[in-house]
Amino acid sequence: MKPTYLTPKSINEFISLALAEDVGDGDHSSLASIPADAQNQARLLVKGEGILAGVELAGYIFKAVDPELQVEVLLQDGAPVKYGDIGLTVKGKAQSILTAERLVLNCMQRMSGIATYTHYLSSLIEGTGAKLLDTRKTTPNFRIMEKWAVLIGGGRNHRFGLYDMVMLKDNHVDYAGGIKNAITATQRYLKEHGKDLKIEVETRTLEEVQQVLETGGVHRIMLDNMSTDMMREAVAMIAGKYETEASGGITEETIRAVAECGVDYISVGALTHSIKSMDISLKAY
Numbered sequence: 001m002k003p004t005y006l007t008p009k010s011i012n013e014f015i016s017l018a019l020a021e022d023v024g025d026g027d028h029s030s031l032a033s034i035p036a037d038a039q040n041q042a043r044l045l046v047k048g049e050g051i052l053a054g055v056e057l058a059g060y061i062f063k064a065v066d067p068e069l070q071v072e073v074l075l076q077d078g079a080p081v082k083y084g085d086i087g088l089t090v091k092g093k094a095q096s097i098l099t100a101e102r103l104v105l106n107c108m109q110r111m112s113g114i115a116t117y118t119h120y121l122s123s124l125i126e127g128t129g130a131k132l133l134d135t136r137k138t139t140p141n142f143r144i145m146e147k148w149a150v151l152i153g154g155g156r157n158h159r160f161g162l163y164d165m166v167m168l169k170d171n172h173v174d175y176a177g178g179i180k181n182a183i184t185a186t187q188r189y190l191k192e193h194g195k196d197l198k199i200e201v202e203t204r205t206l207e208e209v210q211q212v213l214e215t216g217g218v219h220r221i222m223l224d225n226m227s228t229d230m231m232r233e234a235v236a237m238i239a240g241k242y243e244t245e246a247s248g249g250i251t252e253e254t255i256r257a258v259a260e261c262g263v264d265y266i267s268v269g270a271l272t273h274s275i276k277s278m279d280i281s282l283k284a285y
Contacts, residue, residue: 003151005144005160011057014144015064018103030098040094040284042101044087044108047279050116052081053152054108055088057145061104066096077152078115087280101282110142111149112278118153118271121255130259130266133158133245137269146272158267166190169202170224179203179211187217200245209234213241223263224248231261 046052055077062069069092075085087108090097122132132155138146147157159165168182176182179201186199198219203209204226212221223234225248235244245265246258258266 003147003157003160006148010144011060012064014141015061015103017141018107019061019064022103023099027095027099030095034094034098036095038094039092040097041089041091042097042282042284043089044104045281045283046081046085046087047083047281048112049082050080050112050278051119051153052079052085052087052108052278053077053111053115053149054104054145057107057111057148058088058104061107062090062096062100065100066093068092069096069100078154081112090282097282105280105282107145109277109280110139110275111145111152112280113275114146114149114272115153116278117275118150118155121252121268121271122154124252124255125259125266128256128259130246130263131156132271133265133267134271135247135267135269136161137273139272150271155271156265164197166197166199167202167222168199169222170204173202173208179208180215183212183215183217202247203234206230206234206237209237213237218242220245220265222247222267228254228257228261231258231263235262 052075055073055075059071059073062071069090072089074089075081075087118132125132134147134150134155134157147160150157159167166186168186173179173182176185183199183201190197200220200222201212201218202222202224203212204224209221212218220243221238222245223231226234231246238244243265244263245267246261246263247267250258250266250268255266
């Protein structure tokens with residue numbers, strides 16, 4: 001089952017805008033050098049190692065450029081790949097293949113990098129009960145694909161944007177005049193506007209955790225930049241009353257220890273802002 005943000009409308013809008021950016025009034029390199037009736041084929045060549053992502057999207061892109069292009073998928077999204085693997089083949093009008101090439105590769109390279117890193121970090125916390133989350137630290141206008149890639153890699157999506165969940169972070173708390181003020185004002189706002197949104201509150205100290213517990217009416221408590229000792233104590237204080245999420249500066253070296261503190265979720269911005277794209281090319285054959 002696809003997440004709610006992945007609809008035919010949202011995917012088509014993304015492709016339309018991306019093609020407008022890249023193609024403009026025409027792919028003049030292909031239009032000038034390749035006969036209009038030339039037919040050809042190409043294959044997607046993997047030149048790295050990890051988890052393949054963006055295969056389904058590639059099919060949509062090829063069809064948006066030219067509905068007559070024939071795509072044969074050889075490896076599905078989420079497949080483990082190595083150097084030399086062929087992800088798909090495409091056949092049809094040569095000009096169309098060349099016009100679609102860069103958008104397909106740009107998406108698949110970045111999505112595969114995200115899926116690969118997500119899969120790796122998820123493996124580091126396997127068996128702990130903690131689940132890996134992404135964040136809103138995404139590339140503007142590419143969030144839909146980056147979050148999709150996290151799912152393909154075995155992670156989970158946090159909120160998609162500012163509108164589908166309330167997260168009261170440190171600045172919200174400070175501007176509101178404290179934890180209690182921030183929570184009660186939010187509860188009042190949601191009631192007045194008839195909105196049924198979950199509330200998450202970021203805490204930086206055990207004192208702030210206690211203030212959330214005393215105020216109540218939230219869904220999840222974020223434990224931000226806490227030491228593992230403090231985090232374990234916070235989880236014990238919360239005692240399952242609310243979901244818990246660890247966040248802030250979590251690395252490959254520390255994520256297992258954080259997971260073992262008993263938190264429900266671990267959010268890692270690096271899943272989308274600091275990954276290395278997988279090397280993939282589209283080659284005629």
